[in-house]
Amino acid sequence: MKTASTALINLFASDTPFEQFDLYTITLTSGLVLRYSTCSFDVLVGRGLPWLCARSVGGVQIDEQGDGGPRAHWTSGFSTGTWSVIVAPRDTDLIGNHSWLAAVNAGILDEAIVRVDRGYVAAWPLLPTLTLVPVGLVNVFYGRVAEVDFGRSSVMININDPRELLDVDMPRNVYGSGCGYALFDSGCTLSKAAFALPLTITGVTGINTIQTNSSKADGYFSLGSVRFTSGGNSGLQMMVRASFLAGGEMDLMAPLPFTINVGDTLTAYPGCDKQFATCAQKFNNLPNFGGFPFIPAVETAV
Known part of the structure; x- marks a missing residue:
C-alpha cells in the first residue's frame, strides 16, 4: 500500500x-x-x-x-x-x-x-x-x-x-560434496574483515595481471577479490582468477578501467572453492562446512 x-x-x-x-x-x-x-x-x-x-x-x-x-x-x-x-x-x-x-x-x-x-x-x-x-x-x-x-x-x-x-531452486538445501554456503555469509560465519589483507602494487605485467607484496601461497586469492584503495581505480573491485606466491602475482578476472600503477594500494580477500580440505586447512572452519563429502556414490542395484 x-x-x-x-x-x-x-x-x-x-x-x-x-x-x-x-x-x-x-x-x-x-x-x-x-x-x-x-x-x-x-x-x-x-x-x-x-x-x-x-x-x-x-x-x-x-x-x-x-x-x-x-x-x-x-x-x-x-x-x-x-x-x-x-x-x-x-x-x-x-x-x-x-x-x-x-x-x-x-x-x-x-x-x-x-x-x-x-x-x-x-x-x-x-x-x-x-x-x-x-x-x-x-x-x-x-x-x-x-x-x-x-x-x-x-x-x-x-x-x-x-x-x-x-526465485531459488527447491529444495533449499541440496546434498552434495561441495559447501552450500558463500564465503563470509551467515552460514559460513567467517568475518570478511578478519581476512582483509592490505597490499601494495609492486609491478604490472599485463592489462589484468599485477604483482604485489603478498607472501601468500599459490591459489590463496584465487576466486577471491581485490578492492583498490588508492590510484585511478580507488573504490573499484575485481574478482581474482588465480594467484601465485612468486611475485605476489594475481590474474584479475577482467581489466580495470584505469591504469594500474606501481605504488597503488588495495585490499585483497581470499577465495574458496567450497571443498572439504579447503575449509579445514585454509580457513580452519570445518564445524561450519556446509557440504556432505562422505555421501556414498550413486550405484546401480542388481
Missing part, C-alpha cells in the same frame, strides 16, 4: 494540473549513495541531501522521454517486478572520482540498491531557480541492480524487486 502526505493528497483532490518527476537513490555496495533527479531542478526534501539534476555538477542525464523512458513491470504475489531505465552520461559525469561510464563498466553498480520515488509539484518554478521542493513523494519502486546493458553512449539499468530472492 502506498502512502502520501496530506499536502499531496490535497493536490490530487484539487483536480488541478500538476507536474511529476522521478528521483533515483542508488546505494552502492561500497556505501556511496548517488541521488539523481529526472527534472530540470535539484530536488530538496526536508534537511537531507538533494537529488541532483543533469544541469548540476554530480548529476546525470536520465532518459525519461518516449521509448527511452523507464519501463516498469509491477506484479502481485511472488512474481518479480522490474524497472528499466536508460542513463546517458556525459564524459564529465563522475561516480566518486571515476568516469561514470567507465565505473559502471567496471561493475560499480553490481548489487546496488535502487529506490525510485515520484515527486509532484503544482507547477514548475521560474528559472533560473535551481532548487525545487516537491509537494510530496510516493515510492514507486525498490530493488537491486540485476543487469546492465551498454550502448555506445548510454547504459540501460535493469532492476529487480526483492522478490527475486525467492
Whole structure:
C-alpha cells in the first residue's frame, strides 16, 4: 500500500494540473549513495541531501522521454517486478572520482540498491531557480541492480524487486560434496574483515595481471577479490582468477578501467572453492562446512 502526505493528497483532490518527476537513490555496495533527479531542478526534501539534476555538477542525464523512458513491470504475489531505465552520461559525469561510464563498466553498480520515488509539484518554478521542493513523494519502486546493458553512449539499468530472492531452486538445501554456503555469509560465519589483507602494487605485467607484496601461497586469492584503495581505480573491485606466491602475482578476472600503477594500494580477500580440505586447512572452519563429502556414490542395484 502506498502512502502520501496530506499536502499531496490535497493536490490530487484539487483536480488541478500538476507536474511529476522521478528521483533515483542508488546505494552502492561500497556505501556511496548517488541521488539523481529526472527534472530540470535539484530536488530538496526536508534537511537531507538533494537529488541532483543533469544541469548540476554530480548529476546525470536520465532518459525519461518516449521509448527511452523507464519501463516498469509491477506484479502481485511472488512474481518479480522490474524497472528499466536508460542513463546517458556525459564524459564529465563522475561516480566518486571515476568516469561514470567507465565505473559502471567496471561493475560499480553490481548489487546496488535502487529506490525510485515520484515527486509532484503544482507547477514548475521560474528559472533560473535551481532548487525545487516537491509537494510530496510516493515510492514507486525498490530493488537491486540485476543487469546492465551498454550502448555506445548510454547504459540501460535493469532492476529487480526483492522478490527475486525467492526465485531459488527447491529444495533449499541440496546434498552434495561441495559447501552450500558463500564465503563470509551467515552460514559460513567467517568475518570478511578478519581476512582483509592490505597490499601494495609492486609491478604490472599485463592489462589484468599485477604483482604485489603478498607472501601468500599459490591459489590463496584465487576466486577471491581485490578492492583498490588508492590510484585511478580507488573504490573499484575485481574478482581474482588465480594467484601465485612468486611475485605476489594475481590474474584479475577482467581489466580495470584505469591504469594500474606501481605504488597503488588495495585490499585483497581470499577465495574458496567450497571443498572439504579447503575449509579445514585454509580457513580452519570445518564445524561450519556446509557440504556432505562422505555421501556414498550413486550405484546401480542388481
